[in-house]
Amino acid sequence: MTKQMTRPKRKNPVLRTRLPTLPPWGRSRVALGLTAAAAIGRFELQQCADCAAIQYPPREACHVCLSARLQWKPQSGAGRLLSETVLHHSNDLFFRERLPWRLGLVQLDVGPTLMVHLLDCAPAAPARVNVDVRLDRAGQAVLLGVPETETEHMAEDRVLREMTCDPKFRKALVTDGKTAVGQAIVKALVNAGADIVWAGHAEPWKKLPGLDGITALPQVTLVPLDLTSAKSVSELAGEVAGKVDIVINNAEVHRTYGISARRGADAARAEMDINYFGLLRLAQEFGPALKGRGADGPASAVAWVNLLSIYALSNYPPHGTYSASKAAALSLAQCLRAEMRPAGIRVINLFPGPIDDDWNQLLPPPKIAPASVAQAIVKALRDGVEDVYPGDVAQEWLARWRENPKVLERELAAGGS
Amino acid sequence: MTRSSRKGYDGVAVAVPVTVPYVRYSTHGAHWFIGRALAELVRESGIDKDDIDGLCVSSFTLAPDTAVGLTQHLGLNPRWLDHLPMGGASGVVAVRRAARAIQAGDADMIACVAGDTNHVDSFRQTLGSFSLFARDATYPYGSGGPNAMFAFITAHYMRTYGAQREDFGRICVAQRENALATPYAMFRKPLTLDEYIAARVIAEPIHLFDCVMPCAGAEGVLLMSEARARDLNLPFARLLAATERHNAYREDPIMIRGGWAMDRDDLYAQAGIKPDDIDLVQFYDDYPVIVMMQYEDLGFCEKGEGPAFVRSRTLTREGSLPTNTSGGQLSVGQAGAAGGYLGLVEAVRQLTGQAPGRAVPDAKLGLVSGFGMVTYDRCVCTGALILGRGDSR
Numbered sequence: 001m002t003k004q005m006t007r008p009k010r011k012n013p014v015l016r017t018r019l020p021t022l023p024p025w026g027r028s029r030v031a032l033g034l035t036a037a038a039a040i041g042r043f044e045l046q047q048c049a050d051c052a053a054i055q056y057p058p059r060e061a062c063h064v065c066l067s068a069r070l071q072w073k074p075q076s077g078a079g080r081l082l083s084e085t086v087l088h089h090s091n092d093l094f095f096r097e098r099l100p101w102r103l104g105l106v107q108l109d110v111g112p113t114l115m116v117h118l119l120d121c122a123p124a125a126p127a128r129v130n131v132d133v134r135l136d137r138a139g140q141a142v143l144l145g146v147p148e149t150e151t152e153h154m155a156e157d158r159v160l161r162e163m164t165c166d167p168k169f170r171k172a173l174v175t176d177g178k179t180a181v182g183q184a185i186v187k188a189l190v191n192a193g194a195d196i197v198w199a200g201h202a203e204p205w206k207k208l209p210g211l212d213g214i215t216a217l218p219q220v221t222l223v224p225l226d227l228t229s230a231k232s233v234s235e236l237a238g239e240v241a242g243k244v245d246i247v248i249n250n251a252e253v254h255r256t257y258g259i260s261a262r263r264g265a266d267a268a269r270a271e272m273d274i275n276y277f278g279l280l281r282l283a284q285e286f287g288p289a290l291k292g293r294g295a296d297g298p299a300s301a302v303a304w305v306n307l308l309s310i311y312a313l314s315n316y317p318p319h320g321t322y323s324a325s326k327a328a329a330l331s332l333a334q335c336l337r338a339e340m341r342p343a344g345i346r347v348i349n350l351f352p353g354p355i356d357d358d359w360n361q362l363l364p365p366p367k368i369a370p371a372s373v374a375q376a377i378v379k380a381l382r383d384g385v386e387d388v389y390p391g392d393v394a395q396e397w398l399a400r401w402r403e404n405p406k407v408l409e410r411e412l413a414a415g416g417s
Numbered sequence: 418m419t420r421s422s423r424k425g426y427d428g429v430a431v432a433v434p435v436t437v438p439y440v441r442y443s444t445h446g447a448h449w450f451i452g453r454a455l456a457e458l459v460r461e462s463g464i465d466k467d468d469i470d471g472l473c474v475s476s477f478t479l480a481p482d483t484a485v486g487l488t489q490h491l492g493l494n495p496r497w498l499d500h501l502p503m504g505g506a507s508g509v510v511a512v513r514r515a516a517r518a519i520q521a522g523d524a525d526m527i528a529c530v531a532g533d534t535n536h537v538d539s540f541r542q543t544l545g546s547f548s549l550f551a552r553d554a555t556y557p558y559g560s561g562g563p564n565a566m567f568a569f570i571t572a573h574y575m576r577t578y579g580a581q582r583e584d585f586g587r588i589c590v591a592q593r594e595n596a597l598a599t600p601y602a603m604f605r606k607p608l609t610l611d612e613y614i615a616a617r618v619i620a621e622p623i624h625l626f627d628c629v630m631p632c633a634g635a636e637g638v639l640l641m642s643e644a645r646a647r648d649l650n651l652p653f654a655r656l657l658a659a660t661e662r663h664n665a666y667r668e669d670p671i672m673i674r675g676g677w678a679m680d681r682d683d684l685y686a687q688a689g690i691k692p693d694d695i696d697l698v699q700f701y702d703d704y705p706v707i708v709m710m711q712y713e714d715l716g717f718c719e720k721g722e723g724p725a726f727v728r729s730r731t732l733t734r735e736g737s738l739p740t741n742t743s744g745g746q747l748s749v750g751q752a753g754a755a756g757g758y759l760g761l762v763e764a765v766r767q768l769t770g771q772a773p774g775r776a777v778p779d780a781k782l783g784l785v786s787g788f789g790m791v792t793y794d795r796c797v798c799t800g801a802l803i804l805g806r807g808d809s810r
Contacts, residue, residue: 023557024545024552025557026546026556027553028552030553031552063667082670083569083572085568085620088618088619089564089620090559090560091541091561092541092559103561105569105794115555115558115566125576136557140557142558143558
């Protein structure tokens with residue numbers, strides 16, 4: 001039912017590039033709970049801890065029993081499309097540029113009635129549908145009415161594509177294409193339909209296994225990029241920043257020291273120079289270019305992905321300085337997210353547990369495979385989420401951290417990973 | 418649900434219907450329009466401004482002021498003051514509450530007014546911050562405003578009860594015919610059913626002539642005792658019954674009926690009449706589907722019979738059930754909260770012989786309804802009044 005997307009025509013250089021507009025992004029504080037869940041790909045609604053009633057729109061008191069104990073809980077999106085409309089008029093610029101726009105009114109099986117963006121492939125009312133949640137271009141959660149079972153080419157639905165960052169027909173820069181993780185990301189992007197993948201390599205004399213296979217792919221171009229050098233970043237930006245739709249910053253230095261295991265600051269400085277300052281240099285050069293192209297046609301600039309680490313949440317002492325550099329990078333990524341928001345560019349942070357690479361050789365399993373990291377990135381782009389914790393270790397750390405960060409800190413100090 | 422212990426509204430006069438003529442856009446503020454309405458009330462009634470000792474105000478564009486700021490702005494010192502944020506239900510609710518204040522002696526002369534300005538960008542700015550729920554759960558979805566929500570309600574009603582666009586067209590065309598004799602109506606060009614059907618689509622199945630036009634203007638009435646009205650030699654309408662109901666039928670997943678249905682037995686019992694006795698109705702008409710629902714919910718026909726009802730009746734001034742005899746908001750325009758007074762003011766005009774050129778012959782009993790505030794998926798406030806001619810009993 002969804003029309004398969006065809007390769008967008010080459011841009012007419014004579015025409016002005018449209019400036020990005022955003023859907024209305026004002027929300028009450030309580031409604032941001034929906035966004036917080038959507039940012040990690042969950043559909044949650046408030047549920048009353050006293051009478052179990054599901055609430056929507058978000059509230060400060062239960063509409064059945066007036067309890068104030070409303071908790072965000074994952075919900076089934078199963079429901080019935082009661083009615084629908086197609087807007088041919090809107091009071092908002094973002095939607096005016098996208099009319100006609102289909103909307104639905106859905107009653108969830110668990111109770112409340114929800115207004116949703118209705119995908120073109122969703123059935124006509126009345127019908128069974130599912131409600132799903134996505135971050136819209138403004139980075140706020142919105143509800144979607146989708147078919148009960150995924151239909152062909154659904155990801156290419158024009159409404160869904162407004163919410164997501166699908167790499168198909170887009171051009172991506174991977175800041176380190178040489179490592180096992182980098183190679184896996186490049187391959188995954190090509191498999192996901194990316195038009196061009198620029199793969200950065202900082203030390204061209206190093207020939208790592210597998211690199212030839214990557215460079216042989218017609219979509220892939222190796223480009224010199226050293227994040228420790230402002231000049232290198234600037235030179236590459238001059239060449240490709242105006243064309244990049246997705247930046248994937250996976251370049252990192254990872255040494256396995258705490259404070260006392262190694263004298264001096266050289267290793268820690270090298271980590272900071274790539275993991276933190278590298279992000280800063282890259283964002284200063286590529287950020288403005290992406291922001292200028294946030295509405296540049298159906299394959300506009302759309303996303304920025306940072307490969308962080310679950311250690312960014314709480315320091316893992318055996319990898320203490322690395323943890324610190326990732327915590328710094330996380331903080332800077334939040335700043336980047338705030339600055340990219342007005343252009344509708346999504347900043348996605350990936351928090352994997354230990355990756356199965358050379359630097360984690362001595363860590364016991366489970367470790368996440370480079371290919372799984374790459375798959376998690378592509379999925380995050382397709383789902384349009386903000387924060388991803390791929391793998392069992394990351395999920396477990398996240399759960400512990402959310403439950404009580406101080407307890408996790410003590411456990412990690414005692415050597416518990 | 419018996420409400421037999423409720424006291425009647427005996428002895429209260431609703432008089433001096435005034436309208437500040439509507440304009441599409443104005444550079445004046447809401448204070449200007451409300452000030453003009455009060456000046457008209459004073460001029461038409463012959464009272465002194467300081468005789469007004471009660472004030473009830475409704476407006477969307479008065480911010481940062483409320484009725485409080487208005488007292489100082491307009492130099493009033495009322496001993497009874499109310500501010501009703503009820504949009505389309507404000508007129509009905511204002512009269513209901515002011516009548517009690519008159520009966521109790523809390524105030525002797527109450528001005529009930531609603532007025533709004535409309536700047537070029539007012540409507541859009543109002544929508545995004547209309548309510549907490551609108552900001553969180555409707556405006557980010559296409560920003561269509563009430564058109565989108567009433568498109569859902571209209572489409573659902575059509576599918577459930579077999580209404581056709583022509584049925585809604587009958588309502589809109591009849592109201593337009595009524596508006597031709599209303600001097601302050603924004604639309605005074607005849608509308609044919611063909612033109613109605615051919616209009617451009619706004620939010621399927623809602624088309625252009627199903628929508629009201631936002632504009633600026635004000636409406637008002639004075640409430641006082643019947644004795645005072647006679648002293649002042651003012652023609653007046655009696656208040657025979659009044660109800661209000663908020664957030665009715667919240668269990669309905671989509672609006673299929675309004676709060677009127679919940680209280681209509683009480684309404685008619687209080688007035689001691691039946692729907693058949695009513696000579697004219699002034700239904701709140703933000704969209705024609707709501708007019709159709711009110712024929713059902715206020716007992717003129719059974720639920721689901723609205724389409725057949727409008728096919729079998731003529732709704733114009735000389736018809737079998739004169740409806741929205743000024744043309745309603747669909748033809749006069751929607752001056753913000755004044756839209757919630759339009760039917761009230763018109764009913765008082767009709768029942769006091771002050772509707773020259775468009776009088777419903779021999780009208781003795783009129784029904785006025787209110788419907789206001791789409792805070793999420795329907796209007797939350799509903800209410801109804803039955804008014805009788807001052808000499809009707």
